[in-house]
Every structure is written in C-alpha cells, then in structure tokens.
Amino acid sequence: MTYTTGAAEDYLKTIYSHTEWQGDLITPSALALRLGVAPSSVTEMVKKLATSGLITHVPYGPLALTDAGRLRATAVVRRHRLIETWLVGEMGYDWDQVHDEAEVLEHSISDRLLEAINARLGFPTHDPHGDPIPAADGTVLRPPASLLTDATVGQSGTVLRISDRDPAVLRELAADLIGPGTEFTLTAPFTIALADGQSRLISVAAAASIWVTAPD
Amino acid sequence: MTYTTGAAEDYLKTIYSHTEWQGDLITPSALALRLGVAPSSVTEMVKKLATSGLITHVPYGPLALTDAGRLRATAVVRRHRLIETWLVGEMGYDWDQVHDEAEVLEHSISDRLLEAINARLGFPTHDPHGDPIPAADGTVLRPPASLLTDATVGQSGTVLRISDRDPAVLRELAADLIGPGTEFTLTAPFTIALADGQSRLISVAAAASIWVTAPD
DNA sequence: CATCCGTTTTAGTCATACCGAAATCCTAGC
DNA sequence: GCTAGGATTTCGGTATGACTAAAACGGATG
Ligand SMILES: [Mn+2]
Ligand SMILES: [Mn+2]
Ligand SMILES: [Mn+2]
Ligand SMILES: [Mn+2]
Numbered sequence: 001m002t003y004t005t006g007a008a009e010d011y012l013k014t015i016y017s018h019t020e021w022q023g024d025l026i027t028p029s030a031l032a033l034r035l036g037v038a039p040s041s042v043t044e045m046v047k048k049l050a051t052s053g054l055i056t057h058v059p060y061g062p063l064a065l066t067d068a069g070r071l072r073a074t075a076v077v078r079r080h081r082l083i084e085t086w087l088v089g090e091m092g093y094d095w096d097q098v099h100d101e102a103e104v105l106e107h108s109i110s111d112r113l114l115e116a117i118n119a120r121l122g123f124p125t126h127d128p129h130g131d132p133i134p135a136a137d138g139t140v141l142r143p144p145a146s147l148l149t150d151a152t153v154g155q156s157g158t159v160l161r162i163s164d165r166d167p168a169v170l171r172e173l174a175a176d177l178i179g180p181g182t183e184f185t186l187t188a189p190f191t192i193a194l195a196d197g198q199s200r201l202i203s204v205a206a207a208a209s210i211w212v213t214a215p216d
Numbered sequence: 217m218t219y220t221t222g223a224a225e226d227y228l229k230t231i232y233s234h235t236e237w238q239g240d241l242i243t244p245s246a247l248a249l250r251l252g253v254a255p256s257s258v259t260e261m262v263k264k265l266a267t268s269g270l271i272t273h274v275p276y277g278p279l280a281l282t283d284a285g286r287l288r289a290t291a292v293v294r295r296h297r298l299i300e301t302w303l304v305g306e307m308g309y310d311w312d313q314v315h316d317e318a319e320v321l322e323h324s325i326s327d328r329l330l331e332a333i334n335a336r337l338g339f340p341t342h343d344p345h346g347d348p349i350p351a352a353d354g355t356v357l358r359p360p361a362s363l364l365t366d367a368t369v370g371q372s373g374t375v376l377r378i379s380d381r382d383p384a385v386l387r388e389l390a391a392d393l394i395g396p397g398t399e400f401t402l403t404a405p406f407t408i409a410l411a412d413g414q415s416r417l418i419s420v421a422a423a424a425s426i427w428v429t430a431p432d
Numbered sequence: 433c434a435t436c437c438g439t440t441t442t443a444g445t446c447a448t449a450c451c452g453a454a455a456t457c458c459t460a461g462c
Numbered sequence: 463g464c465t466a467g468g469a470t471t472t473c474g475g476t477a478t479g480a481c482t483a484a485a486a487c488g489g490a491t492g
Contacts, residue, residue: 005447005448005449007448007449027469027470028469028470028471029468029469029470037449037450037451038450038451038452039469039470039471040450040451040452040453040470040471040472040473041449041450041451042470043470043471043472044449044450044471045449047471059457059470059471060456060457060458060469060470060471061470087329090336091329091332091333091336092332093332100326101326101328101329104324104326105321105324105325107324108320108321108323108324109321110316110317110320112317113303113307113317116307116308116309117307120306120307221478221479221480223479223480224479243438243439244438244439244440245437245438245439253480253481253482254481254482254483255438255439255440256439256440256441256442256481256482256483256484257480257481257482258439259439259440259441260440260480260481261480264479275439275440275488276438276439276440276487276488276489277439
C-alpha cells in the first residue's frame with residue numbers, strides 16, 4: 001500500500017523525468033534501458049506501483065503517473081535538487097560532484113531536514129544545473145526549452161539547464177564558464193559566441209546536454 | 217566479505233556502545249534485548265560479523281570487536297554524533313530531536329560530506345549530549361565518568377554527558393538548563409545545587425541518564 | 433550430577449529486487 | 463486481412479538480508 005522503497009522512488013523519478021523535458025509518456029522498454037534493468041523487472045515493479053495507485057498502466061501500453069504518483073515523484077526530485085543545491089551552495093561541492101550523493105540522500109533525508117535546508121538556502125527555485133526545484137505541492141515552473149543540438153545557426157538565447165547525467169560534460173562546461181543563465185548566439189554547429197564576444201567550441205556530447213530558451 | 221549493511225552497522229555500534237561507558241563485554245542476550253530482536257537473530261548476525269572479521273566470538277561466550285570491527289563501529293558512532301551536532305548547530309534542531317534523523321543518515325552519508333560537515337562545525341570534539349566524537353582513526357577521548365545515581369550526597373562535579381536514549385529526559389533537563397558542562401553539588405537523592413546557588417529536583421529517570429565527573 | 437538459563441541450530445517466513453526463457457500481444461507492412 | 467517481429471508479460475527461478483519459534487545443546491551452579 002504505502003510502498004516507498006528507494007527502488008520504487010527511482011522508478012517514479014525516472015518515469016517523471018522522462019516526461020519533464022521529452023514530453024511523451026515512457027514505455028516499459030525505455031524505462032528498463034534508462035534504469036539498466038531487464039524488461040521483466042520493469043513489469044514487476046510496474047505492477048506494484050499500479051497496485052499502490054502511483055501509476056496507471058494498460059497492459060502493453062506506456063506508463064503514466066497518477067496524481068499521487070506525480071506528487072511522490074516530484075517530492076523525490078525536489079529532494080534530489082535541493083540536496084544538490086545545498087551541496088554546491090554550502091558544502092563546497094562542484095556541480096559535477098553532487099549527483100551520486102544526492103542519489104542516495106534523496107531516499108533517506110526527512111521532510112523536516114529538507115525544509116531546514118530549503119530555508120537556509122533561501123528557498124531556491126533552481127538547482128546548480130538549472131533544473132527547477134518542484135514546490136512541496138508538486139508544482140514545477142518550467143519554461144519552454146530546446147536542445148542546443150536542435151538550434152539553428154544564428155539563433156540567440158540563454159542557457160536554461162545542463163543535463164547532469166555526464167560529469168565530464170559538466171566539467172567541460174565549467175571550464176568554459178558556461179552554465180544556466182549564460183547568453184549566447186550559435187555561430188556554427190557547435191560554436192557559440194558569448195555576450196562578451198568570446199567564442200566557445202562545444203563538444204557534441206556537451207551540446208546534447210545543453211537546453212536553451214526556445215527560439216521565438 | 218565487505219559486509220556493511222545498515223543493520224550490521226547497528227549491531228557493531230551497539231556492541232561498541234555497550235563497552236563505551238559500561239566497560240564489560242556484551243553478551244548475545246543483552247545485545248538481543250538492546251536491539252529488540254530474538255536471540256537467534258543475534259546468533260545469525262554474529263556469525264556474519266565474525267566471518268567478516270569484525271568481531272571475535274567463542275561459542276557461548278560474549279562478543280568482542282576486532283580492531284577492524286572497532287574501527288567500523290567508531291566510524292558509525294562518529295557519523296551519528298557529527299550529524300547530531302550538525303543538526304543542533306546549524307539546522308535548528310533541539311537536542312531531543314536529533315537522534316532518529318542521525319540514526320538513518322549515519323548509514324547513508326558519504327565520507328566526503330561527513331568531513332565537509334565536520335569542517336564547517338570547526339571539528340567539534342563532543343556531540344550535543346556530551347558524547348565524545350571519535351576521530352577518523354577511531355581514537356576516542358573519554359574521561360572517567362559515573363552515573364549521578366551512583367553519586368554520594370555532598371559530591372560535587374560537572375555533568376559530562378546525558379544519555380540521548382530518552383527524549384523526555386532531554387526535554388526535562390533542557391527546561392532545567394542542565395547539560396554537559398553544568399557544575400553541581402548533589403544535596404540529596406536527587407537534588408542538585410547549581411553554581412549560581414539554585415537548586416534542581418531531578419527525576420530518577422533523568423538521574424539515571426546523567427553521567428558526571430568521577431569522584432576523586 | 434542434575435538443572436536451568438543462555439546460546440545455538442534448525443527449519444522455516446517474509447520482503448525486496450533481480451533475471452532468462454517462453455508465451456503472448458500488438459501493429460506495421462505486406 | 464494476415465503475419466512477422468518487436469515489445470511486453472508471464473513464469474519459474476536466484477540472491478540477499480533480516481527476522482522468527484521451537485528444539486537441541488553446553489556449561490556453570492547449587
Ligand atoms: Mn542530479
Ligand atoms: Mn541536478
Ligand atoms: Mn543519538
Ligand atoms: Mn548523541
């Protein structure tokens with residue numbers, strides 16, 4: 001019933017994250033791939049999550065969070081991102097070093113401690129990677145964004161977020177002083193001009209991790 | 217081999233804690249009692265811990281930590297107490313509210329984060345309850361202490377630590393402004409006179425939780 | 433030397449999270 | 463419409479961890 005192991009939370013988070021920037025519902029096979037487990041493992045967990053009223057699932061169809069599931073998922077995401085923000089803001093971590101620690105702590109920190117951290121940080125709205133921190137009620141403020149790899153030459157905009165999946169990418173961009181808020185113009189695939197006129201060559205891996213303001 | 221689940225850490229911690237102030241080795245039945253599990257459960261865990269080289273155990277005899285086991289145990293205690301100190305010092309917790317949170321986090325926080333917390337706190341030597349924080353190498357500085365219930369009338373001394381087992385006791389003492397460092401003279405079982413001349417009536421439960429400097 | 437208490441053995445339970453192989457479903461393309 | 467092939471589920475397991483009651487055992491004590 002009140003089934004909330006760390007594994008279940010990770011499934012919920014992954015289901016939620018898939019829709020967060022990609023838009024469409026996730027399929028069991030995509031979920032298996034993302035989590036690095038066999039499809040049959042997904043089927044099993046899906047059964048438990050559906051029984052607990054956290055997702056809906058028509059057999060052979062894609063997965064969708066229920067309201068309860070979305071609330072639980074955003075709660076985990078909220079923890080993850082607040083913890084990351086805290087590690088960078090107060091504990092001396094770099095933005096490429098926070099993910100693993102947050103991945104563990106998001107399952108064990110109490111609500112009370114989380115809110116204490118939140119208050120200390122001054123109720124931040126975004127984590128170090130530019131990801132919005134869901135509110136306690138599950139609300140998320142997320143502006144339209146598109147990948148730098150989908151941008152056209154000449155397009156200008158602002159970096160909104162960097163996927164924190166690949167630490168090497170984060171280090172590359174940190175060295176280039178590129179992060180959320182950076183204003184740019186794409187001058188070639190993938191070279192960008194910064195506001196101060198400097199030019200930066202971006203690796204393909206990095207470009208595929210950078211989400212920017214949607215073009216007009 | 218490198219067997220370190222949360223449960224195993226709790227067994228090690230409990231074995232260690234028993235010797236910390238009581239002195240003698242713990243027996244399986246005492247351990248079972250303290251942990252709230254059946255004796256057969258202890259036997260099983262003891263087998264695993266012994267196989268992993270963390271404790272020594274002659275059948276039907278008491279339990280003793282090996283050097284490796286003691287190091288692991290003090291490491292967990294160190295985490296527990298640093299976390300408690302941090303919760304009180306920076307996160308607005310009262311000293312009767314930190315135990316449960318520390319009980320969970322002590323198993324999931326990383327060494328790196330622990331050391332960052334330690335540094336922020338200025339490398340404290342004692343937790344909010346007056347318990348010494350073991351060093352990273354397992355060293356513990358612990359002055360001789362005895363229970364207030366064992367003190368004789370007229371005896372003077374300083375409160376060294378309060379057992380954090382019972383939150384109600386902690387709240388009682390906080391209301392009386394009694395804590396580690398409080399100087400006192402025992403005027404009756406259990407009334408103490410404080411340095412400013414004020415007198416305090418101490419409940420039996422509280423007196424049995426207060427450790428004071430050993431009499432000369 | 434018998435008794436009895438603490439300890440261990442035995443034989444299980446229960447929960448969680450996996451997996452591969454086989455069966456089944458669904459649909460896109462013919 | 464039919465069918466092949468890919469996705470999904472079912473089925474039968476494995477593995478681990480933590481726990482238990484009941485029975486057998488051992489050893490110190492009276
Ligand atoms: Mn992250
Ligand atoms: Mn992040
Ligand atoms: Mn404690
Ligand atoms: Mn303490």
